[in-house]
Amino acid sequence: MAADTDDQGNDDSGASRELRSFGRRRGRVLSARQQALWDVDLPRVALDLAANAPSPLTRLFAPAAVSEVWLEIGFGGGEHLVWQAADNPKVGLIGCEPFEDGVVKVLTAIEEQRLANIRLHADDARDVLRWLPEGSIDRAFVLFPDPWPKRKHLKRRLVAEPLLAQLARVIRPGGQLRLGTDIADYARTMLMAMQHTPAFRWTAAGPDDWRIRPTDWPETRYEAKAVREGRTSSYLLFERV
Template structure:
């Protein structure tokens, strides 16, 4: 099996390999109810190629008014996204997560938090990049992404030109891009690739990547890393 496929999907979309999981077994009845009852209302707009083959940009003012918009790439179980939404009602936050079990977990947390400044795309962030207007995002988060530890799989990581180039396009000049990971080789690749894509690393000393951000909430992925003896790294970049 190789990573090579035709350049386009039968729908006309570019062929984009996806290597993670879309769903695991065992959605609880309550989680299925969250998906059935809440997800559609939180849609950021027409993102899929089937619904939007012309790739018409999303109407962000129609979605969030004049609020700044943040983007979380792969929100996992949603702890950080809900925390930021509740703490920053003056912004709008779009979260992208293809793993439907994680989406269900987020929706459950949103019910308890009663945050109304979020939009959820249950799919690949690359499709979201297609329909976000240029220079429309004020801050982006990439928190504990899939490490793809085998060397031959490093091109599947987010910190590659396929993802970083459109991320740079949709971020506003000066926008902040935060990356958290507990994998040293992911740190290496991040520090190599992100600056080449038009970002400046903001660290001035070791504490800038050893200490979490002031508004940070530790996620379940971070807690697992700490239990297993891996050190988190907190990398902050600015879109040049």
């Protein structure tokens, strides 16, 4: 479960020693019901990264029959992940999130809404990206990644060229990548990093395409907070060419 980190916040579990891109992993102490979800339900839907990924990847979701696999990195409270899973029963969704409370929220929704098309990795998404076969993902989402506003922390921002290179490997040609942020400077650096990643093409034809949230992109908890605090968001859609 939890990756060991040194006093610099570096993840010690990966060979590449990536900088930690997330904040706290734990919030309140779990209730007995939440602890049961964690202990019993999570293993049923958790990815087994020690085994090879099934081929085709859609087999991960059996007995649910799915024809596509989508990936959400940093799902937070899971609002978007759960909405997409309920709205697209023929799509399998992999959600990655190291924050325990968010994982428990999704486990609750899986149980209450009887969702058969969600699999989880309760840890760093970059482990999953390394595990996924080339071209196995039809659509990926990184919505409102941690802004890391302090200058000394900028290098912890998740959406940067190394992540985009990993996403370019796992998303099939013709697939889609959606990025969202309420931080203007982060939107700019996302677009600059994309300029160095020719595998993706920004599909925006005009300002409305990045200023207006698509109808099949529900508001997340983090975005709602940004709206309350007066920040506007960018919705960036890219095609894997």
